[in-house]
């Protein structure tokens with residue numbers, strides 16, 4: 125087990141390094157000139173040249189990458205002489221557009237995305253899995269057919285459409301939730317809830333449909349396994365057979381899917397944040413793309429990808445805890 | 454004779470499917486006494502496993518129509534409540550399954566799975582249940598049982614897993630043990646050990662055993678009575694001597710092939726018989742074995758095609774389902790087997 129974890133962590137670190145290189149390269153060979161983007165209308169060739177030098181963009185690429193990585197771990201100082209500014213650890217670059225260090229931008233936006241992701245995640249996981257279990261237990265009956273039919277419909281609607289529907293009916297027409305927009309939980313739990321409930325549902329709907337189908341199929345497959353028959357042959361109550369023997373094995377693959385999906389939303393729910401005007405990472409990513417704000421684009425991509433790589437590791441470790449056979453690997 | 458411990462009467466299991474109703478078990482009757490072993494033989498798909506699982510109440514009543522009667526120590530199970538049958542399962546009757554590799558839960562330790570089996574039926578502490586489990590593992594010949602309790606199924610070999618399955622079945626001292634091809638997945642030496650183990654346990658506890666097998670050697674080693682199934686029905690039911698020396702049904706002759714004698718029959722697999730097993734959905738009007746039977750012409754008046762033969766007793770412990778005259782059957786059997794090797798018994 126120990127060796128397994130060490131191996132997996134090393135693999136993860138290598139992957140993060142490769143990822144940072146690729147992202148870095150990708151956004152530095154883009155046609156847009158990062159130095160040109162630093163000054164907008166006030167640009168003169170002299171200013172551009174000065175800024176290029178300040179940002180270190182006149183260094184060779186590998187030197188730039190080295191500085192970038194160093195910035196993450198020890199911080200970085202841009203410019204020289206009197207015109208310097210510090211970028212504290214972890215420095216992911218400086219956004220001229222926003223006039224702020226990218227790390228601070230991300231730190232400011234992340235909590236909203238995290239709340240959106242966590243609420244949506246809980247909602248879709250709980251509803252999807254329990255609906256899936258019910259469908260599996262009622263296999264072939266009308267309950268099963270109705271659930272699977274609804275899941276198919278839910279699954280085929282894009283989440284922005286569901287979001288717009290919710291927005292239109294629940295908020296605009298029926299006035300069931302306030303227009304106040306995002307409010308901190310500590311300021312008003314009620315407004316906080318009203319701002320987030322619709323985005324949660326919008327995110328959860330499609331996912332719940334997917335998890336319901338996944339859970340149902342997993343459960344049906346598991347309940348047909350030989351060890352389930354053994355459990356029944358022992359004389360266990362059906363409740364125990366399903367709960368202790370069926371769910372344990374049937375839900376294991378769902379852990380993988382759930383971990384990765386959560387990481388994915390944590391990286392920014394681009395569409396949902398846009399539809400509900402929530403100021404999270406997804407919105408930051410979109411704004412930075414529209415503004416060609418390269419340091420911010422690089423950083424948001426890097427952060428989103430890091431979530432996925434880290435959750436991959438967590439999921440695999442969880443797997444090893446759930447399934448004793450994995451420990452050998 | 455006393456009342457049999459397990460008495461199966463006209464058991465019928467039908468599965469409705471898209472293609473029609475599958476008559477997996479079609480009026481099967483047999484009985485087993487304590488201390489006795491009944492073997493069920495027959496080719497793949499003849500309904501052996503479905504019969505066993507129906508007795509154990511392991512066939513989902515929603516997915517099948519089950520009729521007939523199953524008496525366990527006088528108590529009828531087909532009409533009993535689910536809860537009633539559940540409470541007997543694993544306690545008074547236990548079952549060992551065909552595939553030990555997939556029959557243990559991969560996520561739980563051996564100890565946990567054994568303890569669970571005890572605690573459903575006995576209100577004792579976990580420590581005590583662990584003790585019983587360890588003793589049982591020891592009893593079925595698993596070395597180092599204390600350590601094995603902490604192992605997971607994937608740590609054990611196929612033979613060890615099958616022993617664990619046997620141990621699990623025996624934990625609550627069942628009076629009836631149904632073993633569905635308990636040795637098929639195992640190599641020959643392990644097979645022999647498992648059979649030896651079952652025999653020893655039967656001697657010790659007086660268990661009634663129903664043994665489903667493809668292995669005629671195992672039948673010769675263990676069985677007192679043999680039920681031959683074909684197309685979901687019993688076609689011959691006879692004592693072990695009769696099956697090997699005086700079989701009376703053409704299908705049984707085919708099964709035994711050219712080496713039916715007990716001594717040579719050791720570890721002979723059932724001989725494949727030319728032709729296809731019958732469809733269980735559209736059963737023929739006459740004898741199910743008719744399409745593959747070389748002897749139907751000996752029966753006058755197309756009876757094999759038109760009339761379903763009954764299972765008719767020819768002696769107290771021998772019954773046969775065939776239209777041939779008893780004298781004819783004996784003559785053909787003697788001819789096929791050579792002279793009956795009575796002296797060897």
Ligand SMILES: Nc1ncnc2c1ncn2[C@@H]1O[C@H](COP(=O)(O)OP(=O)(O)OP(=O)(O)O)[C@@H](O)[C@H]1O
Nearest residue numbers: 468470475477496497498499500501502503504733
């Ligand atoms: N749930 C089910 N639905 C439909 N048909 C079934 C079902 N279970 C079993 N059958 C059919 O019943 C027949 C008898 O199956 P069974 O498993 O009892 O055969 P068997 O004699 O044990 O064969 P084997 O030697 O291969 O184990 C088969 O044709 C099988 O396809």
Ligand code: SF4
Nearest residue numbers: 740743746757775776
């Ligand atoms: S009844 Fe006829 S077809 Fe059937 S086994 Fe006997 S002889 Fe063969």
Ligand SMILES: [Mg+2]
Nearest residue numbers: 501502503633
């Ligand atoms: Mg079988």
